[in-house]
Amino acid sequence: MTVATGRMVAGRYELSTLIGQGGMGQVWTAYDRRLDRRVAVKLLRPDKVAGQEADELRRRFMRECRVTAQVDHPGLVTVHDAGSEGEELFLVMQYVDGADLSDHLAEHDPYPWQWTVAVAAQLCAVLSAVHAVPIVHRDLKPRNVMVKQDGTVTVLDLGVASVMDTDTTRLTHTGSPIGSPAYMAPEQAMGGAVGPYTDLYALGVLMHELLSGEVPFAGSTALGVLHRHLYEPPLPVRRIRPEVPEALEALVLRLLAKDPQHRPASAQEVYEDLAQLLPARGTPTGAPLDPTRPFLRPHTPWPDRARTPAPQPAPVAPAPPVAEKPDVAAAVDEVKRLLGEGRITQAVDILGAILPAAAEQHGEHSPVVRTLRKQYAATLMDDGQYRRALPELRRLADERAAEAGQADPQSLRYRYEAAQCLEQLGEPAAALAEYRALLPYYQNQYVSGDPQLAHEVRRRIGHLLLALGDRPAAHDTLARLVLDVERLQGPGHPMALEVRRTLQWLGQVRG
Incomplete structure (x- = not known):
């Protein structure tokens, strides 16, 4: 892609010097006109990435930027801004000298x-x-x-x-x-x-x-x-x-x-x-x-001759606010508004804070609390907070199974999402065990049979076996999967094509 020096991005960031370029886009030094500071701007072109829909990539891009912006560490570049403009995605970061x-x-x-x-x-x-x-x-x-x-x-x-x-x-x-x-x-x-x-x-x-x-x-x-x-x-x-x-x-x-x-x-x-x-x-x-x-010499100033600032008086702590009884209904409305505006992190905080009050007002097992807990777990998942989502999903799965049985579709769905959390948390063995436990339910048409979801679980099992280094078992799992997908969905189905490519790649390496 061609970008001209002096171009303005998002009406605020003036591109200055091209400092990096690759297949996915470019990196520029730029000036933030609003705060008068030097920044780095990465421009990405969704249409340059094979196999992904542009709209889906934009959604993933904004979600990843939101999640990564939550990581607070001095060794990680600070994300200032992110968004899309025309056909491009842009990411504004601190300029590192x-x-x-x-x-x-x-x-x-x-x-x-x-x-x-x-x-x-x-x-x-x-x-x-x-x-x-x-x-x-x-x-x-x-x-x-x-x-x-x-x-x-x-x-x-x-x-x-x-x-x-x-x-x-x-x-x-x-x-x-x-x-x-x-x-x-x-x-x-x-x-x-x-x-x-x-x-x-x-x-x-x-x-x-x-x-x-x-x-x-x-x-x-x-x-x-x-x-x-x-x-x-x-x-x-x-x-x-x-x-x-x-x-x-x-x-x-x-x-x-x-x-x-x-x-x-x-x-x-x-x-x-x-x-x-x-x-x-x-x-x-x-x-x-x-x-x-x-x-x-940890935490010393740079350069070493930097002057020590004069001590400042300690701030006076304000008096703690008087606690008010939270309005659960108003909080739920606020969460809906925030989610509609894409402000997921703020919605998560409100849901987490309102759940104890809702349980006190309506009862831990009331429909209101159950609905809030489902929304909380789903929003945590969407916000990438898998560690916090996992116990909520397990709790929901256990409660639903106790009421409707182990084969209840909703309980199985919670367990499936819990397995996804384990996968994201870097626990492949635990995720593999959970997917394997779920698979018989999805394959049993007389219980909770769902062929497409069964195929997805089998695909995840295959990829987890690859992650665990068991390539023969992964090859066997994926080879049987692709035949079943092609028989049910046809050879042109996206999953069949994708698994075929993985098997071809795996076969080449094995050979």
Whole structure:
């Protein structure tokens, strides 16, 4: 796409300099005329992404921007604004003064192993906060990491890769993976379910590259790279740089485990291992772009000669407001209005606050409370708050099953959504067990048979098996699924085409 310097986006952001360009769009420096500050603007073209409807991508884009804007961490780029204009989507972020990690590596070759530890530790702090939401970055790579002048690391593009990805597969119509194959975990490229373990694999690739100067698996084609990810062991970095500590080499190899279950359990666990290798506190050199500086003297001003501000008097705390009995009916009307305006986060807060009052006024098992709880769970799901939605859905499922039986369609639906939460929370084994428990109900036409939903559950089972590294079982599950979908819906059905592509890709890699 062609964009001219000086163009105004959303009547507010004046584009200045093109600083990045790819298949999905462009990144510009720009000026926010309203607040007179420099910002970065990413422009995306929905029609450039294969296999997705533009309207659906716009909806996903706004949802992901809303969710990611809730993550509060100094190592994550701040999202200022987002929206659409004409055929484009735009994302306005803070402008980060520094160098991306790819350029940083090129300028410091060989990269000091202490710097690798410091960069990785900062990335773990960011990933830990992101995964707690939960969000999976999906596209962690050096070009999406900035090293600022004071040595702190900032992660870019959180949520954008999720929008450009589909819910089901990373494969385009041509059978090529979307994204960066060199940093892509095997289960992600194969179309399996992603989770925190996926980002940890990408972190391992990134650390290997910083330590050795090369990614662990390269090739002339995406298929060749994926085959190496799946079947070749990575070269231990100490064979290239013997001065690298054994513990650091061992950590990188754990992060690059083929089976997600063999990788570290969390970013927090990786950080604890890295903490043993961080440089001791001392005096920074004062040089810019040194990623060890935040650990040498944490939270010191930059530059070091910055003056200490004068102490300010402590503010006087206001008197606490007098609690009023909430008006449940008025709150429900307000929630409807907010949802109609797309203000989902605010609606969630009101629903969460009004539920206890409604239970006190009407009774915990009253129709009013049940309706509010259903709305609360659905809104939490729409807002991406899966950790909070999961117990609500389980409660609703249990209550409905106690009243109408285990095969009740509504109870099954709650359980299905709870399984989706487990999947999003990066618990593939638990999600797989729940989907498998649900499948017989959807396949039994005399109980709650729903062939299309049964197909969707089987598809999710196949992708979770891929995520868990059981490729033979995944291949068998998806091969039987595609035959059933084609028999019921025809060979041109979108799910049949999609599963066929995944099987073709899986067969090529296996061969």
